Amino acid sequence: MFVLKFGGTSVAHAENIKKVTAIVRAKAATGKTIVVVSALGGVTDALLRCGTLAAQGDATYKESLQALTQRHLDTIRELLPLTAQSGVLSRIMQQCHEVEDLCNGIFLLGEFSDRTKDKILSFGELLSSQIIAAFWAATELPCQWVDSREVIRTDSQFTRAVVDFKTTNEQIKQLVSNSQAQVLLAPGFVAANEAGVTTTLGRGGSDYTAAIFGAAVDAEEVEIWTDVSGMMTADPRLVSNAKPIAQISYQEAMELSHFGAKVIYPPTIQPLLQKNIPVWVKNTFAPQDYGTVIKAEAEQNGNTIRGISSINKIALLSLEGSSMVGIPGFSKRLFEALAANSINVILITQASSEHSICVGVDELLASRAKAAVDNAFSYEIEMGKVNPLVVENGLSIIALVGDNMKSHAGTSGKMFGAMGRNGVNIRAIAQGSSERNISAVIASSDVKKAVNVLHEAFFETTYKQLNVYIIGTGNVGGKLLAQIQQQAGYLQQHLRLQVRVVGLANSRKMVFNDNGLELGNWQEQLGNGEPMSLQGYVDIIRQKNLRNSVFVDVTANADVAGVYDQLLERSISVVACNKIACSSPYVRYRKLKDLSREYNAAFHFETNVGASLPIIGTINDLLRSGDEVQKMQAVLSGTLNFVFNNYDATRSFAQVVRDAQNEGYTEPDPRLDLSGTDVARKIMILAREAGEQLEMEDITNVSFMPESCMQGSVEDFYAEMERQEPHFKALYEAASKEGKKLKFVAHYQGGKAKVGLQHIDPAHDFFHLYGKDNIVLFYTNRYTDQPMVVKGAGAGAEVTASGVFADIIRAARI
Missing domain, CATH: 3.30.360.10 (Dihydrodipicolinate Reductase; domain 2)
Incomplete structure (x- = not known):
């Protein structure tokens, strides 16, 4: 017995559904198969938006509903021959009218309850699964359509219903044993309570539906088909060099999915873990790719960690007060206040002095959390024993996950050292006693940089990437660009260093490319760039916030020398051919040196004296x-x-x-x-x-x-x-x-x-x-x-450029 689940992108339109059909046909030839499908891509969000608009009294929900209806009807017409369309079109139209009636009621009442929300959102999976079942019937892939609401029993916590596994397992087993079909097709995400009222299993619940079916029938394996070839070492939208994970343990997968990995819905693992059923994550659009297998014990990949994940839109709640020290019950009262208001705690950290406790929650719930906690501690706050709850928004959690971290010294140091060298400030830290996860709260603006820095530190054994911004393209600047281009292969092969010029400017133009400018025709690219603004150039560098960034000044301009502090304060290294900064008043010189030390950013200016001669380096070595x-x-x-x-x-x-x-x-x-x-x-x-x-x-x-x-x-x-x-x-x-x-x-x-x-x-x-x-x-x-x-x-452009180049390479050692 096999269970296959296909997500929204896999069934987004007719062409994709045909790809799904080929995969199912091949699997069904090897054994009895249960298939779980999501709504057509984007439909669940569209249904939610319609209900929300209706509740707000916005009549444009009708236009959105009409577009949704038309999309489903068009899909039927693309998939089915004309002779097979009539009955399916009639059923789908009937259900679309039911959605419209529900939205009309919401519009009149001005209320969109969780129960009504579940009813409306359930139609996405119900519609897609019935269309696919009709298509399979028409293409001689006979299947039995199963209404998941008839076999998956839950409580009445609408939008996040809890499954009654005892009843559910019995009903699924009975369904499967009574069915003669080789393929059973069920809508994901949806279920029903004891009274038969529609409930849902939470966003991403189609994965969970597949796990529920798989555990109930003791499936040989469960396959989650999506639009990526398995789980990755990091989010490929953030890290271009993210690598596929061939094997991963149940616990590691749960940790990664909890901390933001979107490939698999977190509750999916639990039912399968108990039955020791392997889970495959596969790519609908590249079925030949190996994918990722999740199982009890995964082979070690030679790395300390298995993957990096992150959660955005986190608020950090800090409760502090002198009266907390040594008094039992404060933590209990805090968590009770949050739980009573249905606020889930994502991260917890407490100072050893017991003077403060911090928790991370969804940013959308922060104001509700503050009101609840301040109310719970109103007496202590009034007496000055506890401070009002402090809320910090605009934060994210970044997490390292891996079973191999257990008792492996140095992982935390490597993590925090790598982020510190790139100016990523850490607001809070948490590590579970299992030593499987190390989490840090950082500014959301630093997430992309932090994930790339950590991926480079733990997975990029081949090379370190240096992102270089150059200002000044005269004689020396031109020679420098030629030298970087000439030495690119050597540096990557011998120093494991990839130097990318991602920004270039002169007095007239500036140009950027996060993937690196093509140095063979930099003049043309710069000529097609945008008008130069020094402050604009600096602001863009700061906003891009790329890891291992180096600003290179190959000018003799006082204004350019005046922006070094803005860059060093963001942990962006500075290489200066320009002598003006270091020969400015001593206070300025000292400030730049101190900023370099404080923010762990290199400040090199060897070419200020003697072009490429190691004069300043010699003094430094003598003193050290x-x-x-x-x-x-x-x-x-x-x-x-x-x-x-x-x-x-x-x-x-x-x-x-x-x-x-x-x-x-x-x-x-x-x-x-x-x-x-x-x-x-x-x-x-x-x-x-x-x-x-x-x-x-x-x-x-x-x-x-x-x-x-x-x-x-x-x-x-x-x-x-x-x-x-x-x-x-x-x-x-x-x-x-x-x-x-x-x-x-x-x-x-x-x-x-x-x-x-x-x-x-x-x-x-x-x-x-x-x-x-x-x-x-x-x-x-x-x-x-x-x-x-x-x-x-x-003196001379060639040797001066080589001195600047040497300083750039030195900056990579920070």
Whole structure:
């Protein structure tokens, strides 16, 4: 004996019903089969809406009823040959008129009681099952139509009736033993009380109907046919990489379904568990897929947990008060007050101090719960011993489920650590003594991120996904995008890291794609994007709330640097090529560092000094290992080093500077480099990273540039440099006569910093510094006589982009 249940999507229309028929025909060939069907997809909701509109005095319910009637009639005409339609059309029309009469009565009374609700909603399954039975009869798949109301007996709790299993089992067994049919077809969801009044088993009750039939006849198996290929490790609408679960235990399935997994109705498991009858979850539209089998003992899948689920629209009720401590009965009174008002408690947690107790309930019942609890504790509230019940809305419950969690150390830590690293705040926690479930209450806005984070932590053994938002698509930005595209395969294969650029912006346009932009034609995609708004760009990043998000600033824009705090506060990592934030007033710099630590978000800015050279990283490593920086000497401007390496007075100084700009070594305005301001910023950043509270005004800048060169436009600057060529030539010749070279040097020692042009003799480390190279000498407690030296290319779009890329990869380690 087999029991098959088909949901609303499986019987939504004629084409799907034909698919169901093929599945049933194949199963019936192997043994006697009971088939349970739901209403046509969406019909139950439509019937409920009609009744509600009628109760509100809204006459548009008539239009909705007419559309429902027509839908059923159209389905008959599509399924049945003309010669077989008449009798079925007549029966269906008669029942549709009955629904209309009921709604007319509701309209006149202005009342939609639970008893009437059950009567109206029952028609969805009654209509669909009779249409399908007629179709099978016409296609030589003979079946016996069974009115579930005649065999499933319940109490009179309308909309959520409780089954009388003793009577029900006897009636089903008698029905089956007396039937000669190979296939029995029954409507799901519906039942009747002892007086024969229609009741229903709760939304999703068709699954339950199948379980009731299956347990009564000791079925070989029960199959739940739906629109997905079994239960999944997470909701595939939230997690694109959700995986099918081949096997799962009864207890695990009940936990997942209780905490929001919609594939199977929670009460379905219980009758079958008692009889040890396996349940299959199969896909009507892909019957060849394996699906999921639910049974007493499922093979371990190698993971600590079996699946992740969530319930939305939860309200957290908090009862607190000093008089609760050590006084028996407070919890009892709380739950009695909720139970008396038919409020189901979904989650419970209590502080060990007994000072407070929190429960989670359906958000729709929150106001009723507050009134009930405040009334129950009215005396204590009036006396100030207990606070009025606090209600928090906009919450959800996320749950990890798995038998393998039992006595498995570290699961909770892994769960909370993964969410914490992504800025998911946890309002309450509960874990059952069975160790099969760990639940956390979080903001509903964080559910998608949290589910993806946990799925990645527990199931994604292949790679970690990094969602990158880049602002700035100039020379460095373009090189960065090319490098990310080039290295995508390597990172996934060797570092198990998938870097997706999900947002891109320049000063004119911005574009987003949650699945990742195609980097081969990013220019075209950006060109077709929406107008750029910096705050809008930031707001969208925050609203998307994607896991492992990294904001990458490849600009020199002060406004962009000003939004870092908004991102760090949402646990979005920041990688800054832009020096403005870290060279801003120390209070601002410190705030960003503190936000990074507080919200567990990376804040990396290695390229602020020395392009891709590991200068800041070296300082950090020295300090973490217990060393202390005493002195730093450095050539920190690739631009100035290039200029002084190439200027020999045979060509004008202005021409050499223009060459540097054409090579992409300078800032857009070269005066920022030549004035020493850029070098001053860099040595200040290094000093700050070494622990010094320096400001820009604390740095002595000995400029070699004539003041007249610093006025007007960039072209004015070049023209004035040409006029000032004797000045630059004199600088060069003064050093050359001593056999020395000109280098623009930054120096830090004892809390003081200075930048300026120096004559460097051949014995110095700086003498043999060629091209656009930078160099830093670190004198520390460990490196006293011979400094630690970091040397290499300190300018250029390619190396700067590689430094930014390296910081992005470092951010993935958070």
